[in-house]
Amino acid sequence: MSRDSYNISIVVIGYNTLSTLANTINSINRLKVSNHNVEVIYIDDGSTDGSYEYFESSKLIFKKRYFGFKDNRGRVAARSKAIEMASGDWLLFLNSNITVNPNMIIEYTKSISSCAGMAFSGCINYNSEDSVFAKYLNHVKRGIKKYKNNEIINYQNFLFSNCMVKKSTMHAIPFNASLRYYGGEELDWAYRFNNKFPNMMHACRLAIGVRNNHPNFRNHLKKMVEFGATNFSLLDPQLQIDVIKYKFLLNNNIIFRIIFALLYILSKILYKLPGIGIYIVKIGLLSSVLRGFYQKNN
Numbered sequence: 674m675s676r677d678s679y680n681i682s683i684v685v686i687g688y689n690t691l692s693t694l695a696n697t698i699n700s701i702n703r704l705k706v707s708n709h710n711v712e713v714i715y716i717d718d719g720s721t722d723g724s725y726e727y728f729e730s731s732k733l734i735f736k737k738r739y740f741g742f743k744d745n746r747g748r749v750a751a752r753s754k755a756i757e758m759a760s761g762d763w764l765l766f767l768n769s770n771i772t773v774n775p776n777m778i779i780e781y782t783k784s785i786s787s788c789a790g791m792a793f794s795g796c797i798n799y800n801s802e803d804s805v806f807a808k809y810l811n812h813v814k815r816g817i818k819k820y821k822n823n824e825i826i827n828y829q830n831f832l833f834s835n836c837m838v839k840k841s842t843m844h845a846i847p848f849n850a851s852l853r854y855y856g857g858e859e860l861d862w863a864y865r866f867n868n869k870f871p872n873m874m875h876a877c878r879l880a881i882g883v884r885n886n887h888p889n890f891r892n893h894l895k896k897m898v899e900f901g902a903t904n905f906s907l908l909d910p911q912l913q914i915d916v917i918k919y920k921f922l923l924n925n926n927i928i929f930r931i932i933f934a935l936l937y938i939l940s941k942i943l944y945k946l947p948g949i950g951i952y953i954v955k956i957g958l959l960s961s962v963l964r965g966f967y968q969k970n971n
Contacts, residue, residue: 682761686751687769688718700772712736719745749848780879781837791873795835795880803889820876828867835882856900894961901965936960
């Protein structure tokens with residue numbers, strides 16, 4: 674284990690996640706930190722369920738700081754506020770529905786000491802009442818799980834629900850404030866990061882978090898439709914193509930609208946079919962983004 678000491682700000686953002694916030698706080702209190710200096714910053718994005726008040730009254734083993742917006746402003750605003758408040762040289766980003774492995778910080782700092790990277794993404798295991806969708810989300814060839822520890826990763830696999838980023842890079846590459854709605858803000862940042870700092874984004878496979886109460890497949894598709902109708906159109910044109918894979922699908926015509934409207938509906942009905950369910954899930958995710966995009970640009 675490295676003997677290097679790091680100043681780390683754990684950044685937790687949340688919006689109406691009182692049901693999971695207690696587990697997040699309890700898991701943070703179990704973190705092993707060695708000789709590192711750690712603080713916890715919580716940004717509440719206009720919750721109405723008492724989340725902010727719960728964190729305010731909670732006991733943490735680390736110094737804590739917190740701020741609450743009066744209304745919901747989105748993840749970009751919440752994370753940007755946290756960066757402004759953070760004193761650490763490294764930022765550990767989490768969501769308030771994530772529980773962390775006790776060794777998370779130790780594993781991240783070992784990777785930081787071993788690589789020349791500036792951004793590290795950990796593994797996420799997903800809990801959901803929808804076992805079929807959870808199986809897809811937890812597939813061994815998906816996300817950070819398909820990489821070796823400390824391996825350079827594709828920017829599309831970088832997730833802010835469990836990552837460690839050098840604070841100076843957040844000043845060099847701020848979040849895109851125009852991305853107000855659901856989805857794409859992580860992709861947009863990671864895309865721009867990768868363009869400015871190629872090969873500086875690494876996997877930290879042993880920094881493990883659990884995403885609790887993940888929406889079922891059908892509810893997740895609704896969020897992806899929202900992404901397609903809002904933030905997707907604001908992304909760089911090349912990034913849009915990276916998301917949907919085929920540029921010609923951005924041609925908004927009646928044939929494509931009908932095809933992907935049908936695929937969207939069929940995927941919700943058929944995704945539990947044994948053997949082919951994983952492919953139907955992928956079709957459903959693509960069709961939901963395009964459904965929103967076509968509706969916005971119709």
